[in-house]
Amino acid sequence: MDAASPPVALAIAGTDSGGGAGITADVRAFTACGVHGAVAVAAVTVQNSVGVSGFHAIPPDVVADQIRTVAGDMGIDAAKTGMLASTEIIRAVVAAADEVGLGTRVPFVVDPVAASMHGHPLLADDALGTLRDELIPRATLVTPNLDEVRLLVGVDVTDTDGAREAARLLVGLGAGAALVKGGHLEGSPEVVDLLLTADGSEHVFSSPRRETKHSHGGGDSLASAVTAGLARGMALPDAVALGKAYITRAVDHAYPLGAGHGPVSALWSVADWERQR
Ligand SMILES: Nc1ncnc2c1ncn2[C@@H]1O[C@H](COP(=O)(O)OP(=O)(O)OP(=O)(O)O)[C@@H](O)[C@H]1O
Numbered sequence: 001m002d003a004a005s006p007p008v009a010l011a012i013a014g015t016d017s018g019g020g021a022g023i024t025a026d027v028r029a030f031t032a033c034g035v036h037g038a039v040a041v042a043a044v045t046v047q048n049s050v051g052v053s054g055f056h057a058i059p060p061d062v063v064a065d066q067i068r069t070v071a072g073d074m075g076i077d078a079a080k081t082g083m084l085a086s087t088e089i090i091r092a093v094v095a096a097a098d099e100v101g102l103g104t105r106v107p108f109v110v111d112p113v114a115a116s117m118h119g120h121p122l123l124a125d126d127a128l129g130t131l132r133d134e135l136i137p138r139a140t141l142v143t144p145n146l147d148e149v150r151l152l153v154g155v156d157v158t159d160t161d162g163a164r165e166a167a168r169l170l171v172g173l174g175a176g177a178a179l180v181k182g183g184h185l186e187g188s189p190e191v192v193d194l195l196l197t198a199d200g201s202e203h204v205f206s207s208p209r210r211e212t213k214h215s216h217g218g219g220d221s222l223a224s225a226v227t228a229g230l231a232r233g234m235a236l237p238d239a240v241a242l243g244k245a246y247i248t249r250a251v252d253h254a255y256p257l258g259a260g261h262g263p264v265s266a267l268w269s270v271a272d273w274e275r276q277r
């Protein structure tokens with residue numbers, strides 16, 4: 001007899017040839033969190049642990065058609081965006097999202113990726129306004145890091161009060177909720193991620209800061225684990241709690257790889273099936 005079909009989560013994002021971030025991290029998080037991962041590739045990056053040396057943006061209609069073809073066949077239980085590269089791709093994603101119900105019938109997480117952790121741009125400068133004005137209002141949840149917060153709402157977050165104010169402004173852009181991630185607040189012993197929903201309820205997710213330079217793909221992994229929780233039908237705060245639990249373990253198990261920043265790891269979650277054969 002066939003196994004039951006798992007929920008389906010869709011990542012609309014870029015690839016990372018080094019396998020640390022982007023769609024590779026997304027699908028690992030989907031798998032580790034118990035859902036099937038489908039992908040709409042928006043860009044192919046030439047990337048390793050040291051940085052991004054180039055990228056090729058996929059034609060916008062091909063990005064949109066990947067979303068439509070997945071929705072029309074297996075259905076989508078939740079979706080997330082990562083690197084979208086250009087205004088034209090964002091607009092194509094918005095059109096397809098409206099057609100298939102992302103952000104209305106289907107939970108839709110927007111990770112407003114602007115640059116890699118090495119500081120290399122992954123979004124055209126002129127696309128930020130489109131992301132803010134056309135994509136974020138459709139989001140069930142928007143998940144910026146502190147650099148993206150500064151770009152989107154002009155707030156320089158240095159503490160929880162600042163994160164709260166930034167989240168309030170992000171929800172004011174039309175998102176259903178905002179998760180302001182505190183990974184970049186280097187000095188603090190706790191990493192605090194603050195969730196604010198449009199109805200005003202606040203949830204603070206805190207964990208001890210790990211001393212490691214190997215956190216490549218951390219933001220993508222968190223957003224994807226939250227998306228997996230939503231695909232499984234969890235309420236938003238529960239899905240974010242799942243995401244925080246996943247990323248905390250993934251940072252704990254991050255490993256060196258290459259000369260630069262190694263990835264957060266999902267390998268701890270891999271079943272020990274081979275030794276049990
Ligand atoms: N040193 C750390 N120790 C524990 N958790 C961390 C650490 N750094 C980041 N995190 C967690 O990882 C997640 C991603 O946070 P961060 O603010 O680094 O996002 P990001 O910049 O988008 O990530 P990326 O490194 O993929 O660009 C958050 O949940 C954060 O709490």
Ligand SMILES: Cc1ncc(CO)c(N)n1
Pocket residue numbers: 013014015016021022023045047082083113115116117122216217218219220
């Ligand atoms: C393709 C891709 N998406 C997102 C990020 C940010 O982690 C990255 N470095 N590369």
